[in-house]
Amino acid sequence: MRLGLAPAVSRATISGVEVFDPRALTRHDGDARDFEARLAGRRILGAARRGKFLWMPLAARSADAASDAPAEALVAHLGMSGQLLLRAPGADAGRHLRVRVGLEHPEHGELRVDFVDQRTFGSLAINGLVPTSDGAAGGWGAAEALVPSQVAHIARDPLDDAFDAGRLGAVLARKNSAVKRVLLDQTVLSGVGNIYADEALWAARIHPETPASALSPRAVGRLLAEVRAVLEKALVEGGTSFDEQYVNVNGEAGRNELNVYGQAGRACERCGTSIARERFMNRSSHYCPTCQRRP
DNA sequence: TATTTTACCTGAGGGC
DNA sequence: TGCCCTCAGGTAAAAT
Secondary structure, three states, X not given: OHHXXXXXXXXXXXXXXXXXXXXXXXXOOOOHHHHHHHXXXXXXXXXXXXXXXXXXXXXXXXXXXXXXXXXEEEEEEOOOOEEEEEEOOOOXXXXXXXXXXXXXXXXXXXXXXXXXXXXXXXXXXXXXXXXXXXXXXXXXXXXXXXXXXXXXXXXXXXXXXOOOXXXXXXHHHHOOOEHHHHHOOXXXXXXXXXXXXXXXXXXXXXXXXXXXXXXXXXXXXXXXXXXXXXXXXXXXXXXXXXXXXXXXXXXXXXXXXOOOOOOOOOEOOOOOOEOEEEEEOOEEEEEOOOOOOOO
């Protein structure tokens, strides 16, 4: 989504903002009027991402520009069902349109970004930027070593050049929690949700309930490699469309195919054993009982 | 302090 | 037909 958004929003000026549902602003610390007023007339500098958080740094208003570095950003988290759709100005609103951002781009002309969200777990916010703790760029597509303050506690994703693999190993070694629980903890590593956790654990042949501290350094290395492979594949395929909520900026579904998630009862691709599904943290885990031995 | 559970939310789909 | 229940899951607050 960030890749699709970046060329359309970079250097564009926000011509107007309409908030149709205030629940889309649960991460914003002002009301809808404040949100609209603070965005109108601002210029977007780019589109950056860390894990599942996306943000668009905003140029300072010329009057209060103390430095060249942006001071705040428009932050988005899509939750489960959020979409940022790039649409022509006259396009249909659709049923779950929550926020509409009108843009004027120096080359592409008039555009709009629609924040559409069925389940309303996603939201937008205007948030101050703070320096990164490690001094590296804030995330993918970030020009500066800055990150929105509400994203500062989120770890880098495993594909980020500045990702600290040593720290991951150290955290895993001292956690007795199930390894899948740790994979889902965005303060340890980001970008992995329920689907990609199951896929990476299957690929690494590790049972989701294995205590993180019980993994050998070799197993940790294998797991990290598979997490990276799963994320890279998903990015190439444009994401995973388990239902119609997962789409790119043009509303197109991802084509990523899965080995275990949602495959309960089907034969394991490697050994033919029936894929198991069980409750885990109020959701589901999918795994192969033969390839992924319960500890 | 560290870990685990729950609330938030809508729509699809199944059972009766 | 229509009501009730379950399920989907990321985050952060609340509970243990």
